[in-house]
Amino acid sequence: MSQHDLSMHEPFKKPVSVPHTPQGISLLIDRLKNMECLTGERPQVILESTGNYSKPISCILQEAGYSVIVLNPIHTHQQKRRSIRKVKTDPVDAKRIAELFYMQNFKAQKPINPAIAELRVLCRHYDGINSLYIESQLRFQSVLDLLFPYYSNVFSTLCGDSSLHLLAAFPTPESVLAAAKEDVLALLKAEYQRKGWVENIYNKLLAAARASLPYKVSQQSNIRVLREYIGILMTHKAQLADIRAQIVAAAKEISVYSLLRTIPGVGEITAAVILAEIEDVNRFSVDHQLTAYAGLDASVFESGKFKSSRNKISKRGSAYLRKALFQAAKAAIRTTKKGPVNPLLQSYYLKKVSAGKPKMVALVATANKLLRIIYGMWRKNEPFKLT
Numbered sequence: 001m002s003q004h005d006l007s008m009h010e011p012f013k014k015p016v017s018v019p020h021t022p023q024g025i026s027l028l029i030d031r032l033k034n035m036e037c038l039t040g041e042r043p044q045v046i047l048e049s050t051g052n053y054s055k056p057i058s059c060i061l062q063e064a065g066y067s068v069i070v071l072n073p074i075h076t077h078q079q080k081r082r083s084i085r086k087v088k089t090d091p092v093d094a095k096r097i098a099e100l101f102y103m104q105n106f107k108a109q110k111p112i113n114p115a116i117a118e119l120r121v122l123c124r125h126y127d128g129i130n131s132l133y134i135e136s137q138l139r140f141q142s143v144l145d146l147l148f149p150y151y152s153n154v155f156s157t158l159c160g161d162s163s164l165h166l167l168a169a170f171p172t173p174e175s176v177l178a179a180a181k182e183d184v185l186a187l188l189k190a191e192y193q194r195k196g197w198v199e200n201i202y203n204k205l206l207a208a209a210r211a212s213l214p215y216k217v218s219q220q221s222n223i224r225v226l227r228e229y230i231g232i233l234m235t236h237k238a239q240l241a242d243i244r245a246q247i248v249a250a251a252k253e254i255s256v257y258s259l260l261r262t263i264p265g266v267g268e269i270t271a272a273v274i275l276a277e278i279e280d281v282n283r284f285s286v287d288h289q290l291t292a293y294a295g296l297d298a299s300v301f302e303s304g305k306f307k308s309s310r311n312k313i314s315k316r317g318s319a320y321l322r323k324a325l326f327q328a329a330k331a332a333i334r335t336t337k338k339g340p341v342n343p344l345l346q347s348y349y350l351k352k353v354s355a356g357k358p359k360m361v362a363l364v365a366t367a368n369k370l371l372r373i374i375y376g377m378w379r380k381n382e383p384f385k386l387t
Helices: 003-007 022-039 055-063 073-081 090-103 114-147 161-169 173-178 181-188 197-211 219-251 255-260 268-278 287-293 319-332 343-354 359-380
Strands: 045-048 068-071
Touching: 022 055, 045 055, 045 090, 055 068, 068 090, 114 219, 114 268, 114 319, 161 181, 161 219, 173 197, 181 197, 219 268, 255 268, 255 359, 268 319, 268 359, 287 359, 319 343, 319 359, 343 359
Parallel strands: 045 068
Antiparallel strands: none
16 A cells, blocks of 8 residues: 555644634634645645535635535445444544545536526425415315305316405305405406306306305314415415516526427426536436436345345435426426427326336436436537437
8 A cells, every 4th residue: 555545544733623703714724724735736625515614615615716516415424334433423434434535436516607596496385385375275265165065166277366365265164155245246356257157257256155054163263274275375476476587587597498498398397497506417417417416316125145126216305306307397288279289298298107017106207208308409519309
C-alpha cells in the first residue's frame, strides 16, 4: 500500500463543527482555502443530502468555485450498515462519507439553472395546493351528504362555480323548496350555458330536494362548516388557476417545454413538471439512470438460488416526476371520440394487458416507455413521432 493510499484513510485535520450560519460558512471557505494552500490542490466538498438544510450550503460553495458532490442518504446509510459497531457521531459520519467518496466514482453536482429552479418551486407548490384542494373536496362532500344527500346528482361537476354559488345560497333541501324559482335561476344564469341547461338543472335540483333525507341534528353548525368549505374550495381554485398561469408562462421560456408538449397525453402542467424535475436529460448517460431517478426501476430481491419474479418498482427518486409520468400515461391510453389519445402508448399498454399483466403493472410499464421516449426526444432535440 502506497503512502497516498494510507493518507486517504487519515483525516487531514481534526474534525470541526461548522454552524449553519453565514459566519460558519465563511469560516468553512477559509478552511478550504487554507487546505488548498497546503496541498496545492483545490479540495472537493462531499456532503450528504439533507433536503433544504444542505441546499444553501451547496449553492454557496459552488458560487465560491468549489466542486460539490452531494451523496444520496441511501448510499451513506448502506455504508453505516457495513460497520459492525453501531456508532453515530458527527466525526464518524464525516469519515464514512469520505470513505464512500473514495470507494465510488461520484460526479460533482452541477449548479441548477435558475429558470428551472423557479419552475420547480412553482410546480411543487401547485401540487401541494392541488392536494389540499382534493382533501377539501372530500371533507366538503362528507358534510354535504348530511345536509343535502342527493345534491351530488344535480351537477356533473359538483365543485364547479355554478354548483358552489348555488349551494352557498341554498344549502339544504328545505331552503331550495322554499326559494322562489327566479332567485334560483338568477344564480344559475350568472354563467353562460347551453340552451335549456338552466331549466334542466332547476328541475334536477327540485327532484333532489324532494328525495333527500337530511340529518337535522346540528344542522346550523353543518351549514356553517359547508359554507366555509365552499369558501376554501373557491380560494383553492383561484390559487390553482393563478399558479397554473405562472407555470405555463415560465415553462414556455424554456425550449424543451414545447418539445414535451408534442407528446399526445402530456398536458401543460405535466410537461412543466417533467421538465422541472429532470432539469437536464444530459445528466443521465443512459436511459436506465433516468428510470432509476424517477423510481420506476424494479426493486431486486435475490437470496441464494431464490430470485423473485414479482418485484415492485423502487419508488425512489423524484416522486413528482413519477406522478407526472403516471398522469401522462393514463391520459395517453384513453380513447376519445376521435380515437386513441396516443396510439403508440395505448397499443403498448394493451399489448401488456393482453399478455396477462395486471392493469396497474401495464400502466407502470407504459409510464416507463413514455420516459424512455422523452429521454430519446430530449437528447436528439426531436418532437414526438408515432412511428
